[in-house]
Amino acid sequence: MNVGLKTQVLPAGEAATAAAARVLADGGLVGFPTETVYGLGADASNPAAVARLYRAKGRPSFNPLITHVVDLAAARKIARFDAQAARLAEAFWPGPLTLVLPKASGCAVADLATAGLDTVAIRIPAHPVAWEILDAFGGPVVAPSANLSGHVSPTIAAHVHGDLTGRIDLIVDGGAVDVGVESTIVGCFAVPTLLRPGGLPREAIERVLGRALAGVPQTTAGDTTAPLAPGMLVSHYAPRSKVRLEIERVEAGEALLAFGPRTAPGAEAAVAAMNLSVRGDLAEAAANLFGYLRSLDAKGACGIAVMPVPDHGLGEAINDRLRRAAIGRS
Numbered sequence: 001m002n003v004g005l006k007t008q009v010l011p012a013g014e015a016a017t018a019a020a021a022r023v024l025a026d027g028g029l030v031g032f033p034t035e036t037v038y039g040l041g042a043d044a045s046n047p048a049a050v051a052r053l054y055r056a057k058g059r060p061s062f063n064p065l066i067t068h069v070v071d072l073a074a075a076r077k078i079a080r081f082d083a084q085a086a087r088l089a090e091a092f093w094p095g096p097l098t099l100v101l102p103k104a105s106g107c108a109v110a111d112l113a114t115a116g117l118d119t120v121a122i123r124i125p126a127h128p129v130a131w132e133i134l135d136a137f138g139g140p141v142v143a144p145s146a147n148l149s150g151h152v153s154p155t156i157a158a159h160v161h162g163d164l165t166g167r168i169d170l171i172v173d174g175g176a177v178d179v180g181v182e183s184t185i186v187g188c189f190a191v192p193t194l195l196r197p198g199g200l201p202r203e204a205i206e207r208v209l210g211r212a213l214a215g216v217p218q219t220t221a222g223d224t225t226a227p228l229a230p231g232m233l234v235s236h237y238a239p240r241s242k243v244r245l246e247i248e249r250v251e252a253g254e255a256l257l258a259f260g261p262r263t264a265p266g267a268e269a270a271v272a273a274m275n276l277s278v279r280g281d282l283a284e285a286a287a288n289l290f291g292y293l294r295s296l297d298a299k300g301a302c303g304i305a306v307m308p309v310p311d312h313g314l315g316e317a318i319n320d321r322l323r324r325a326a327i328g329r330s
């Protein structure tokens with residue numbers, strides 16, 4: 001185990017970028033901001049580094065990782081793009097979209113990072129700090145969200161520190177992330193498939209493809225073998241508190257996670273209350289989601305009552321994460 005490491009925290013900047021590139025080259029682990037959530041980076045081509053990453057997160061090794069690259073030329077060394085994939089990359093990279101593609105021959109990504117699949121998940125992040133680290137390191141970096149497996153994804157450096165201090169080498173603090181939910185994952189199969197709703201709304205992708213995305217059949221609790229999206233464990237985003245969705249009123253002892261200008265009956269008695277977006281803005285709600293779940297989880301309430309959030313645009317990703325939070329950790 002690599003528990004017991006001294007975890008350094010550096011503010012984003014030239015010194016942090018150089019330190020991050022050094023740690024990655026030495027097979028170490030770096031927490032760094034992307035536009036979606038903080039990632040925990042390791043050298044994608046170094047099996048020992050990838051193994052350490054799984055250990056540090058407590059992540060099951062059948063759950064493959066996303067490879068982050070600096071540009072399309074680097075992506076093409078790792079994965080094969082058909083016309084449809086090229087169109088999506090062109091339209092949305094850098095940005096909160098991950099494509100699952102067939103591995104290119106000579107793909108440098110360690111087999112452990114792809115859980116032995118013949119596909120690889122890949123994206124170009126749109127965050128200057130992430131980009132600078134990838135550029136300085138000069139190779140592909142695998143990066144899951146920088147939380148302990150099963151916890152809520154981190155949107156500020158302090159969340160990364162809370163989960164992973166003593167387990168990783170370095171955290172680069174680039175402030176709060178922009179989007180707040182993880183990237184949208186599209187499987188570029190014969191029928192393009194939405195594997196995970198995320199920071200890029202489905203509607204934008206369907207507009208570029210000129211067709212609807214297929215969906216994955218819902219996995220059931222405890223089913224870790226769904227072939228298309230091996231990591232989409234139902235209980236992935238769980239806080240400790242019991243989460244109750246689409247509430248009509250707040251019950252005694254509950255904390256309230258509100259959305260929009262309306263107040264829920266019983267709100268005045270809530271143990272604590274936070275509003276994802278008073279003006280009902282889904283982008284603002286996505287950016288606040290994980291931080292507010294963490295804050296309310298710390299209030300010692302008997303549960304978190306969540307008001308309904310519309311299911312279009314970024315609302316699809318918000319509701320997906322809320323449903324997983326409501327199922328709870330197994």
Ligand code: TXA
Binds near residue numbers: 065100185195229
């Ligand atoms: O926004 C994001 O995507 C963040 C930042 C750090 O980039 N990363 C992230 O990684 O959310 P992670 O590990 O928490 O989620 C990766 C997801 C998992 O659900 C995994 O199963 C899926 O990507 N995945 C990876 N490779 C895959 C593959 N070859 N086929 C299908 N799904 C894959």
Ligand code: MG
Binds near residue numbers: 144145153
């Ligand atoms: Mg994650």
